[in-house]
Amino acid sequence: MSTLGAVLAAKNLDSPDEVRDFAHGHMDIVQVAGRTVGRMVFEPGWRWSVHMRPTAGTDSCRVLHTGAVLSGRLAVRMDDGTEAVAGPGDVFVIEPGHDGWVLGDEPCVLLDFTGAGGYARH
Template identity: 40%
Template sequence: MTQSIEVRRFETPDDRLDMKAAGGISVVQMGTGNAGMHAVFAPGWTWEKDEKPLIGCPDACPTHHTGFCIAGTLVVRMTGSGEETEIKPGDFFEIPPGHDGYVKGDEAVELILFAAPDHSH
């Protein structure tokens, strides 16, 4: 573990999930294994249509998300219960695995997501 401060920028990501006109997710990977993601989903974006094909077509999103909403309204649906939750600007959120979602309205959704190191493999 280094004692120096590490600063990264989303303009120069380590990885990018490009959803073309629908938006995308820029990922920065820190030396500690922590990751930060800047996600932008355009109006009309749905998990089913725009992200599912890019991550191998699981039935629902298999990832746990912790994040903060900057702009827009994202509706997240737990696929097991069908329960829907609106995430709006200023909301800090945690979403368990097993969900999908879509952009509500005509404003793009902008999120910052945080991910701890993955020690599962």
């Protein structure tokens, strides 16, 4: 009989392993226990369909995002037209096939636990 060992690992996002810059924002990335976690910072005026589409080469974001909003507000429109807004303290799952944009004049800062690995790669 085998026993699985416990894993306890921590890294601080203020000392990221990688920083990915993109128009009107950036993402701080840490690799911890074989997983990728990103802190995304979207500045006011950022919109996926304007600022990320040219890099992604798709009509909408094709990445699954699972995370939490720390500050600011993010609006999302799915390809089927469904819309939602996430704000501070909200936990979200955003399936592939969406556009997103910052609402208001405050940056939107969020943690992404599933979509950071391939996001904003040039």
